[in-house]
Amino acid sequence: MDWLREHPEVKTIRVAAADLNGVARGKRIPARFTQKLQDEGTRFPFSVMNLDIWGEDVEDSPLVFEIGDPDGLLLPTDRGFLPMPWLNAPTALLPIWMFHLDGRPYMGDPRQALAQVVERYKVLGLSPVVATELEFFLIDDSGKMPRVPPSPRSGKRRTGGEVLSLRALDAFDVFFTQLYEACEAMDIPADTAISEAGPGQFEINLMHQADPLKAADDAWLFKMLVKGLARSHGFAASFMAKPYAAWPGNGMHTHFSILDKKGSNIFNDGGPRGTDQLRHAVGGLLKALPGSTLIFAPHANSYDRLVPDAHAPTGIGWAYENRTAAIRIPASGPAARRIEHRVAGGDVNPYLMIAAILGAALIGLEDKIEPPEPFKGNAYQQKLPQLPGTWGAAIDAFAGSEAIARIFPAEIVRNFQMTKRQELHYMADMSEQEQSELYLDTV
Structure with missing residues (x-):
């Protein structure tokens, strides 16, 4: 008030x-x-x-x-x-x-499901610290096919991706200036913005939060803000997983560490390898990945992103400082040792996504799950177990997953799979263009 x-x-x-x-x-x-x-x-x-x-x-x-x-x-x-x-x-x-x-x-509310996972950590005297990285496209959707909007500065359309291009950012300077001002007003901790590999694609990092509910709120509100603000500028913003077949899709990477009662990072062993608890958390994440893929790729379009050589993971494996891995341990100082989960698309529900990640890591800690050895090199060329390759396979894996049953309330598990089976059924009657128009605004 x-x-x-x-x-x-x-x-x-x-x-x-x-x-x-x-x-x-x-x-x-x-x-x-x-x-x-x-x-x-x-x-x-x-x-x-x-x-x-x-x-x-x-x-x-x-x-x-x-x-x-x-x-x-x-x-x-x-x-x-x-x-x-x-x-x-x-x-x-x-x-x-x-x-x-x-x-x-x-317990059919996704935010309540995340709160339940966070409470399980609290009982153990642990506090997850979470940050997200959100990718999105700015899109002119006024025609039959999506394309890059013209720059308000030059009136020109860029036809290709420009990784880490200041020119691409400056082309939409008024939009980004207003976006950061709005994030400040909404208490969304927006940090670095970069241009990404797709045409009109950008990524903004949100700062880590000691409260996972705040981190999920931030991501949910940020998506709402970006889409709304883009419309006020005369174009669209979309977090759909794969707006363009020929370009990389949108991801939502999540970084997390876990603090004990003293505020110490339980993944920090003073060196680059990390503690047994880090490896156990990784083990839990890998074990849960087949069943949790539906959380990270919840829509028909999501599976266009999860293909080889497209900057999105397809194999179930982990590695140190390797962006082809589903689970990456970034290079950092020992005190900042953390896990990066790279499977989710930008089209996810942030509450379910963070609950799935933290819940799987907690299973790994509780069961002391040992992961396989980290791989080196290109994940697409490794003989790794594979994520479910289709929407239908992911729904079936979710419905039968023991890990999912341990992470989420039964009501969420039932309701989510019923929702996805209905969408799978009716989506079969839609053209690719109709699906694109649907997802561009909704996710």
């Missing part, structure tokens, strides 16, 4: 929660009713957290007709009110998450 008092120009509020696809679901509320919202929360059906990518009910979902499509209670997270700088009218966003009417967390 203090934020709203400081911003009397705000007349409307958006309340929003992330569904299983990471799509924001919520309501528009006049600001004069904010106190009631703060005191009582708001309500919408449990089934809203389990809609498919078109925003439709999942057929035969037990959340709909079987139990009468009842309401859940949506309460504010601790994020508080945030500005929405991409809208013309002064507007505030209030992130919310779902509970039962008696106050119990609703």
